[in-house]
Amino acid sequence: MRTNIAADGGGSRLATALLMLATVLVGLMAGLFFAFDVSVMPGLARGDDRTYVTAMRNINAVIDGNALFGTVFVVALLAAAASAAVELRGGRGGVAVWAGAAAVLYLVVLVITFTVNIPLNNELAAAGDAVRTAGFPIVDRFKGTWVATNIVRTVCSTAALVALVRAxxxxxRATRR
Structure with missing residues (x-):
């Protein structure tokens, strides 16, 4: 059974809302990752290690405790995947392919976040005073890996955004027919 598709081939309100929601949410996340790449991390790298560690701990604590961030972070994937499914059911395979590609690209962002960035954040948080007395050996490893994977997250989320714009x-075009 098709979703609420008009007889003239027009899209449903659900399809429109999901595609727009996915685009906005993925765009917000791509912008966040980009901001870290071009300003936050280079700015922190200009300071000393103690400032770097303190700032990253504070940033991570704010993000971890922010329900709005968590909602946007996860719902971006759900909206993109749901959009692909609704478009496929609605007979708009071309739209579904682009929305599905966006969902896969954004899923890569989540996988990287949960397997690399969050564990690094947790390791930095757990280091406690040992970081202060050990000459900050964790910081160099953190900087190199966290920054590199954030660039990958930026590229993947931006590619997902481009795919959603294409969708x-x-x-x-499909709903004007």
Whole structure:
């Protein structure tokens, strides 16, 4: 059974809302990762290790305790995947392919976050006073790995955003017929 598709081939309100929601949420996340790449991390790298560690711990604590961030972070994937499913059921395979590609690209972002960035954040948080007395050996490893994987997250989330914009364009064409 098709979703609420008009007889003229137009899209449903659900399909429109999901595609727009996915695009906005993925765009917000791509912007966040990009901001870290071009300002936050280079700015922190200019300071001393103690400032770097303190700032990253504070940033991570704010993000961890922020329900809005968590919602946007996860719902971006859910909206992209749901959009792909609704578009496929609605007979708009071209739109579904782009939305599905966006979902896969954004899933890569989540996998990297949960397997690399969050464990590094937790390791930095757990280091406690040992970081202060050991000459900050964790900081160099943290900087190299965290920054590199954040660049990958930026590229993947930006590619997901581009795929969703392409899906929106195709959706507009398909629903005008």
């Amino acid at each position: 929106l364009v195709q959706y507009g």
